[in-house]
Amino acid sequence: xxxxxxxxxxxxxxxxxxxxxxxxxxxxxxxxxxxxxxxxxxxxxxxxxxxxxxxxxxxxxxxxxxxxxxxxxxxxxxxxxxxxxxxxxxxxxxxxxxxxxxxxxxxxxxxxxxxxxxxxxxxxxxxxxxxxxxxxxxxxxxxx
Amino acid sequence: xxxxxxxxxxxxxxxxxxxxxxxxxxxxxxxxxxxxxxxxxxxxxxxxxxxxxxxxxxxxxxxxxxxxxxxxxxxxxxxxxxxxxxxxxxxxxxxxxxxxxxxxxxxxxxxxxxxxxxxxxxxxxxxxxxxxxxxxxxxxxxxx
DNA sequence: CTCCTTGTGTTGGTGGGACCAACACTACCG
DNA sequence: CGGTAGTGTTGGTCCCACCAACACAAGGAG
Numbered sequence: 001x002x003x004x005x006x007x008x009x010x011x012x013x014x015x016x017x018x019x020x021x022x023x024x025x026x027x028x029x030x031x032x033x034x035x036x037x038x039x040x041x042x043x044x045x046x047x048x049x050x051x052x053x054x055x056x057x058x059x060x061x062x063x064x065x066x067x068x069x070x071x072x073x074x075x076x077x078x079x080x081x082x083x084x085x086x087x088x089x090x091x092x093x094x095x096x097x098x099x100x101x102x103x104x105x106x107x108x109x110x111x112x113x114x115x116x117x118x119x120x121x122x123x124x125x126x127x128x129x130x131x132x133x134x135x136x137x138x139x140x141x142x143x144x
Numbered sequence: 145x146x147x148x149x150x151x152x153x154x155x156x157x158x159x160x161x162x163x164x165x166x167x168x169x170x171x172x173x174x175x176x177x178x179x180x181x182x183x184x185x186x187x188x189x190x191x192x193x194x195x196x197x198x199x200x201x202x203x204x205x206x207x208x209x210x211x212x213x214x215x216x217x218x219x220x221x222x223x224x225x226x227x228x229x230x231x232x233x234x235x236x237x238x239x240x241x242x243x244x245x246x247x248x249x250x251x252x253x254x255x256x257x258x259x260x261x262x263x264x265x266x267x268x269x270x271x272x273x274x275x276x277x278x279x280x281x282x283x284x285x286x287x288x
Numbered sequence: 289c290t291c292c293t294t295g296t297g298t299t300g301g302t303g304g305g306a307c308c309a310a311c312a313c314t315a316c317c318g
Numbered sequence: 319c320g321g322t323a324g325t326g327t328t329g330g331t332c333c334c335a336c337c338a339a340c341a342c343a344a345g346g347a348g
Contacts, residue, residue, distance in 0.1 A: 002201065002204035002205045003194070003205060004205060004206070004207070005186070005189040005190045005192075005193045005194070005205065005206070006193060007189040007192075007193065007254070008186060008189060008206075009281075011257060011261060012261055012264060012265060012273070012276065012277055012280070013167045013170070013171055013257065013260055013261060013264060015277065015280040015281060015284055016160065016163055016164050016167050016280065017164045017167055017168060017171075017305095018207070018284060019160055019164075019280055019283060019284045019287070020160050020161050020163075020164030021207075021305085021306070022284070022287040022288075023157045023160050023161055024161060024306090024333080024334090025306090026157070027157055027161075028332090028333075037332095037333070037334095038333075038334075039333090039334080042149070042152065045149040045151040045152060046149045048149075048151075049149040049150060049151065050147075050149070054295095054296075054297090055296075055297065056295070056296055056297080057146065060146035061146045061147060061148060061149065062148070062149070062152075063148070063162065063165075063335095064334090064335085065334095065335065065336060065337085066296080066297075066298085067297090067298070067299075067300085067336085067337085068334080068335075068336085069297090070297065070298060070299085090295095090296085090343075090344075091296095091342075091343045091344080092295085092296050092297060092341090092342060092343050092344085093295085093296060093297080093343085093344095094296085094297070110151070113155060113157065116157055117155055117156055117157060120156060120157060120283065120287075121156060121283065122286060123282055123283060123285075123286040124279065124282065124283065128279055128282075129156070131275060131279065132156065132276070132279045132280075132283075133156055133159065135268065135272055135275065135276045135279075136156070136159040136160065136163060136276075137153075137159060138267055138268065138272075139163060139264065139265065139267060139268065139276075140159055140162060140163045140166070141267075142266060142267040143163070143166040143264075144166075161334095165334085165335075168304080168305090168335090169335090172303095172304075181303095181304070181305090182304075182305075183304090183305080198325075198326090199325075199326065200324070200325055200326080207306095208305090208306085209305095209306065209307060209308085210325080210326075210327085211307085211308085211326090211327070211328075211329085211330095212305080212306075212307085213326090214326065214327060214328085234314075234315075234325085235313075235314050235315080235325095236312090236313060236314050236315085236324085236325050236326065237314085237315095237324090237325060237326080238325085238326070
């Protein structure tokens with residue numbers, strides 16, 4: 001492998017974005033094998049944790065743009081992993097609910113992600129893993 | 145802000161990719177103000193640090209695909225920040241060199257990035273910054 | 289009750305970054 | 319000499335993040 005400019009490797013912004021590239025490859029490879037994408041997991045997870053919700057709510061909870069939620073929920077509905085029905089109490093709003101198939105898919109993806117975390121953090125001892133998570137959380141919280 | 149599913153926030157892969165989103169916003173906002181993009185910086189930095197190079201070399205050093213180097217170098221050449229001439233010793237190969245304007249642009253972008261690092265790591269004391277950088281480097285090295 | 293603001297779903301489009309396949313061509317090595 | 323590896327280039331794909339605009343519904347202020 002060729003040498004990388006020190007200007008890049010010295011910068012936390014480089015470390016984070018480059019590491020994110022590898023993480024995304026790991027995650028999306030795993031998800032692709034299960035016929036899914038990142039947005040799908042986020043939405044299924046939000047539905048499981050907070051129950052049925054409108055698309056706008058899902059978007060806010062998952063950090064996904066409204067317009068992208070439309071597409072993702074549409075795909076999940078086609079796969080039968082989600083039900084999308086008009087909210088009876090509200091003319092325009094939709095009510096998205098998790099189906100049995102959706103729950104099964106969520107569990108499958110959880111297993112994928114567990115393997116990814118293990119692979120990702122392989123070089124770090126337990127204590128360093130906790131430290132890394134803590135620092136990342138701290139920085140992330142500051143930018144939200 | 146709405147609550148994010150715990151399934152997501154608990155996972156290092158989420159922390160890294162989400163933080164990377166914020167980082168990229170900071171960086172690309174700064175670069176856009178200078179009329180540039182991430183690929184430009186990488187290439188200028190590699191040229192400054194290792195001297196003139198072929199496009200293939202640049203791609204390997206900057207972790208950019210050959211085909212994307214073509215476009216980026218083309219843009220840099222149009223901006224006069226880089227010279228692209230055929231390598232005299234090798235029919236097909238190009239020789240890319242940094243110009244004065246390119247060096248000035250590189251310095252400008254360095255300033256942008258310095259501000260970004262400061263902004264990014266604002267919530268962390270000096271020691272935690274070093275720890276974070278060390279851990280990120282360690283994990284990143286393992287995946288290359 | 290009407291008007292205005294807010295929220296919602298939806299369409300359609302942009303952009304960056306990371307890739308891949310294929311081709312034409314050159315250099316180099318066995 | 320012939321095959322292999324390297325190079326530049328074209329032209330795609332994909333995911334994720336984001337924006338603008340529209341149509342419509344709900345709810346509060348006057």
